[in-house]
Amino acid sequence: MQTPHKIAVVGSGLVGTLLAIYLKRAGHTVDVYDRSPDIRTVEFSGRSINLVMSNRGWKALEDVGLAEEIRKIGIPVDKRGIHLQDGTLNYQAYGKEGEAIFSLSRGILNRKMVDLAEKEGVNFFFEHKIWDVNLATATLFEGDSEQGNWTELKYDKVFGADGAFSRIRHRMQRQSMFDYSQEFMKIGYKELYIPANADGSAKIDINSLHIWPRGNFMLMGLANLDNSFTCTLFMPIEGENSFAKIKDEASLVTFFDKYFPDTKEVIPDLVRDFFKNPTSYLAIMKCFPWTYEDKVALIGDSSHAIVPFYGQGMNAGFEDITILSEMMQKYGDDWKTIFKEYEISRKPNADAIAELSLRNFIEMSDLTADANFILQKKIEKWFSDKHPEKWMPLYSRVTFSLQPYSEALAIGDFQNEIMQEVLQMENIEQLWDSKEVENKILELLQD
Incomplete structure (x- = not known):
């Protein structure tokens, strides 16, 4: 003491x-x-991004015996739900079975x-x-x-x-x-809202972090305890697709019809929320x-x-x-x-x-919809399941371990170099889970 x-x-x-x-x-x-x-x-609303609790946060709470108290007000999120512009919905698991971040208001x-x-x-x-x-x-x-x-x-x-x-x-x-x-990013954000259905059920899957990736802008949604979702629109402050371009109801509706058509049924108060909630800024x-x-x-x-x-x-x-x-x-x-x-x-x-x-931001807004990136993540998961002692994906190092961030960054960069070589292999789309790919990664890990 x-x-x-x-x-x-x-x-x-x-x-x-x-x-x-x-x-x-x-x-x-x-x-x-x-x-x-x-x-x-x-009353807390209008400029919030829902939080996610992962291993580092849980450790700090566990050390003073508060983790279980906080788990009661969180929702486990074990995957990304990727909403493509054509209406396709894909899911990408965050980690191994049972690993999840927690969405918290x-x-x-x-x-x-x-x-x-x-x-x-x-x-x-x-x-x-x-x-x-x-x-x-x-x-x-x-x-x-x-x-x-x-x-x-x-x-x-x-x-x-x-x-x-x-x-x-x-x-x-x-x-x-x-x-x-x-340093301020040239990107701002605005809070939007997906309410629960009339019967209290959720309009979209509550155990996913939902992302609508559109290149240099995106929409993101995380569930609340009442089955509603706090959504955040991240977008350039100025430029072609930007907050500066959306001046009135007509331009907003046109923009969402083009880039986020599947949100029409789930964000009923889009116009009200967009113009009522402030545009906030991001800084490092x-x-x-x-x-x-x-x-x-x-x-x-x-x-x-x-x-x-x-x-x-x-x-x-x-x-x-x-x-x-x-x-x-x-x-x-x-x-x-x-x-x-x-x-x-x-x-x-x-x-x-x-x-x-x-x-x-680049990964979430752009790469999550990229076929090469999706293949890379598939190979990494497959290889890490076979060789957990040799490979832990970067996201898992940051989110589901207590490894220092600086080490996770350095190892993640090294692993990414390996994966870029692997993706250049002939017919990698067909051979991705073959012995040949496994040996290639093992060989590169020795270099």
Whole structure:
């Protein structure tokens, strides 16, 4: 057990609340500040992408005995449902039999996490705006406005879990030797909605992540507990097929009739939802260092915001907590070493999942409809079933294992080089599950 400290967590999102539970379990007094109202009192809709929980997230929850509680509010998703433009629907399994990610509503999960943290004895201060922090003394400055009078809130440690536009990181950025980059994708997103049928049943399969891949844009859907679906349209902000081009009801209906004809029956309020819900933007944020002495640390999106195309944003943030907790157990009261080892361990992995997430947009929006890609995935699954000790597909490494993201990225690149050679083999479409292909892969693995 560590010496008890008075610790502030800024941000009551998913990472902030789980971190607060970990810190409380370690014997500390924990106060969580958030400038927004209590999420449990807010109607949550219009700009959300459903979350998916996979092994890294489950591990962080299991370590504090909360996994089963969260499973109750999730839906297992074991495959992609690929909707082609001609109306064909194909399914692509994610992993081996029994392996699934879990679809979770961000609002429902966040409310649940706040409830669980309060039950642990964590103190929440909603509608308390933190504008600044004194890094050397771990003092927060809170007030109604940025220019108004501020109250000093003194702590032993401060964690910035306040997201991609973190106020805590904003202060850290003003130090010398602090690296920071922010890159907005030229792609935005908008939430749409598939309701359940009148009898409560689902209009499409709830155990699939549904994708309508259309090249540089796509529609995606994940199930909710009531058999409805939260859908997200990802599309360029400007250009030929873009949000800028859809100005009115006629252009929207024409666009969906052409590219997503099979959604006509399942998205009844397309026009209302499209023009009511905001167009949101996607950014990748990287920085370093993530800590200041033994006083202040960044965690989750405040230190490594990524795009959502691998479903790993929350999982990566939860894994931050797992690694931080391991360092706390290893180094006891030596917080300077705890913070240093935490950031050294996590930084390369955060950079790797940022790269993987960016690449996965191309896979989801384009390659999932490509015959060569589908064949590659078939060969990989067949070979990995025969030689599980020699081959684990990249998606499984990222999603169904705890292998560091940086290792998964490097091995995935190596495996992809092998697969590109295999796909060049003569008559590969007919020979894909032959001894010849098996030997070729084994030979290339030795190189």
